[in-house]
Structure formats: C-alpha cells, structure tokens
Amino acid sequence: MKIVNFKGGLGNQIFFYLMCLYLKESCPKNKIYGNYNSKLLCDHNGLEIQNIFDIELPPETIWSKLVTIFARGASRFIKGVKADDNRFRLNAIYYDGWWQDKKYFLNHIAYLKFREVKLDKTNDKLLRTIQTTNSVSLHIRRGDYLLPKYKKLYGDICTLQYYQSAIHIIEDKMDEPYYFIFSNDIKWVKKNIHLKHAVFVENNTGSNSYIDMFLMSWCKANIIANSSFSYWGAKLNVHQHQIVVYPKKWNQIQTPDLFPNEWYGI
Template sequence: MFEYALYLSLKAKGKEVKIDDVTCYEGPGTRPRQLDVFGITYDRASREELTEMTDASMDALSRVRRKLTGRRTKAYRERDINFDPLVMEKDPALLEGCFQSDKYFRDCEGRVREAYRFRGIESGAFPLPEDYLRLEKQIEDCQSVSVHIRRGDYLDESHGGLYTGICTEAYYKEAFARMERLVPGALFFLFSNDPEWTREHFESKNCVLVEGSTEDTGYMDLYLMSRCRHNIIANSSFSWWGAWLNENPEKKVIAPAKWLNGRECRDIYTERMIRL
C-alpha cells in the first residue's frame, strides 16, 4: 500500500511509473497481493524492463562487459527507514524500499484516499461474512476503538530482534487506559494473528475479539479497523493503514513510541498520532 501510494504521487508529478509486483511475491511464504479489493489498476513492469533496469541480461556480451566495467544498474534503494527525498528525484530508476511515510504522498493525499476505497466490499465482489457485517454495525453504533495485536512473525528472532519487546502487554494496558480517558465509553475491537493469546490476555467486558480472517482475507480486518472511530496500532504497516484510512475527523490514534529496535523511525508517525 505504501508502494502504490508512492506510485500515485510520482504519477501526479508527471513521471512515467510502473510497479514490480512480481519479484517480492514469488516463492514460498510470500503474502498474497490484495489490492484488488480496492478495485485499482496500475502499470506493471515487465521482466524485460526489470532486467534492463538492473543490467541483468545474461547474454554473453553483457556478461563479459559486466566483468570488465561492472554492473550499470539503475536500482536505487531508499536510504533508510525514514523519508528519503532522493526517491522523488531519481529518474530513471528502479526504486527499492518500504517507503513507509506519508511524506511520500502528502501532496496527493486525496488521490490516495480515493484509491483506497473498499470498492470490492461495496460492490459485493469481496463480500463480508455475516459475522463481519454484524461487527461493522456494532462498530458504527459505539465509541469503537480498533486494537491491533501482532504476534506470529513478530516473535521470530530471525528478524534480528527488530520487532520484539515493543508492543508489550504494558504498552497495550497503557494505551487502553489513555484511550479510556480520551474516549469515555470506549469499546475495544481486538484484531490479531494470534487470537487465542489475545483472548487470554485482553478480552474483557469492554473488548470484542474479531475472528474469522485469514492471510488471504486480511482486507476484512483492515476494513473494520478503518471503520472504527479511534485506533490503537502496533508497529505494523497493516494497522498504520487501518488508522490512516479512518475518516473520523476527531479520531485519536495511539502508536508505540518505538517502531523498530535499533533504528530511528521518526517519519513513520503522522501528526495525529499519540506516541506511548
């Protein structure tokens, strides 16, 4: 979603832009693309274009030239996790990175919001199950607060401990208490990839555990998050977008003060976020 928002921003500046939606979505364990739920389209980069941009042709002449003079790649990797202005200036370039900041698309925010309407749900092409329809009605009729609790891959030490120890039970308890002071009568809707753990640690009389989505239907949770009046997010782009798509002008959004261990991530935060 961050990549497509950048795509729209660059297009708005008059640039010719294409998206590589193949390279990072091949092989086992990759997440499915789910942008279809928004009913959006984009220009796709062909394998031939990617080969040309990375100077990766395997013909004999190209291989010899690379040995003699080095690779002439046009790839440019985002400098770090924060907003990199060079991303907006490089041309031609194969841009690589996460682009996780609204600074990349603030100048076309309206266009991004229009693109990220859940047209598939509205049209019935991606119908919500009955349980989710009932939850949507409940969310609309109360002081609803989405709470994203991400576990699963975030507990995996193979990431070098980037995500561990940030969104702890203490963080959520403080976030609950802060939100209850800001939003009297708050009802918390819990979204997690570990519902059993979440039920054990957080479910109470003012909490509703949302269950039923899978890796292939994560858009259902994203949709309900965006329908809540307020949001408590994890250090995750999934709940970041759930909060950003929330159109309540009075929304309160609570986020962890640290996003990644060992890295300063100042530009992931929006002006509306309360950092704990």
C-alpha cells in the first residue's frame, strides 16, 4: 500500500497525480491510494483535477485513512514510513511532498488530457484569437503570494524587471507578438505593464479558473510565473516547439529540476 497526499490548487494536484502514476509503474505490486483532506485543498477550488482532466484518481477508503493517520504519527519514530521531497523512498507508505521534479512525471505527461472544455462566447473568441495570432501567454501571480505566509517563500522573484526581460526575449524571437495576460491582480498589471497588443483575461474565476490554463496551453509562447499553474499551462502546450520563458529562481529556498533545456531562464 502507498498513499499520496493531495494538497493545494490545480497545478500542484497535477504533480500529485503524476506521482501516483510513477509509483504505480515503479511498484506494480502495491495498491496506490490518495489522501484528499479537504482542509489541505480549501485554499483554491478544492479537489478539481478529476473534473478537468480525463483521469481517474486513486481511491480513498476508510482503511487508507486509518493507515494515513498511523503513518503520520509513526514517521516521527520509524524511518522509512514517510517519504517527502528530501527523503524519497520507494519502500515508504505515505508520500507527503510536492514532487516537482521531472524524474517523477516525464514518462506520464501523455496521460494528461483536458476533458471537453465548454467555452462561453468570451473564451471562444479568446481561443480563436490565440490560434490566429503570434499569441503569448503572460502569467503574473500576486494575490496570495503577497500574504505573509507565502511572500517569504515565493515573493520578490517574478518582479517587474523579470517580466520586462521576458518580454524582450519574446520580442527578439517573434514577429508581432500578441499578449494574453493572466493574473489574479489585473489592476496592478494594467498599471505597470504596457504592451502594444495585449488582452487582459479576467473573466475566468472560481471553478472556471482552469480555463486560463487551457488557454495558456494554446498560446505559441508562454511567459510563466513561479507558479505550478502557469508551469502546466506551458508544459501541456499543444505546440511542439513553443517559446517559454521562466524564472530560474522558483522559490527562496530551492529551484526544482522542472525545466526543459530549450526553455529560456531568467
């Protein structure tokens, strides 16, 4: 038995699901379960990955919940019961990390396919414009990243200077780029970033927020934030050779091994 703990928003849930596939492949004799604690999933839109992608999540049973409680407590005294990002063990029972490392998911990304996305008139028009222009998604995450509990870890990385440098790279490599700007602080973006051709995408909120990721995946280039949401918007891109610019520094502690060599790091 192996149990993967799910937490956070959609971008992180993708990493957890892919870890389940990694464990299933690496330990075929073990049954894989998920731990879906609503308290760990409430900051965003709850557990939503199974509604957005054509996947089936590992089950959660009363037995797996009891084993989770045991594993959390026993991990303080018994080595090997729990695995995390710093102590990965294939013989562990409970997996509680973020799993932001290419080695855990590169062989399984093909399993991630969006379910049929029903677009309203606004998003349908956006998608058609994205498909017919030299479209560039630009993701700016502020909002929760400005809260004290997150700012020390994720703040002061994707600065205005970062975006200006990223835009310079794009404009050096693309003719007439057309920017589609995604942010949880559009007001700040409009005040600080001025582009010739730009659309501010601000109509997808709440349970429809995932449509932003879907639209990002159709752009011909991506400027991402230090955010798993825009990372997957770029990684799941439908174009085989799109241009991607990313921050070399992912957080204030470490930068995981996530980025293809052909992406441009700043």
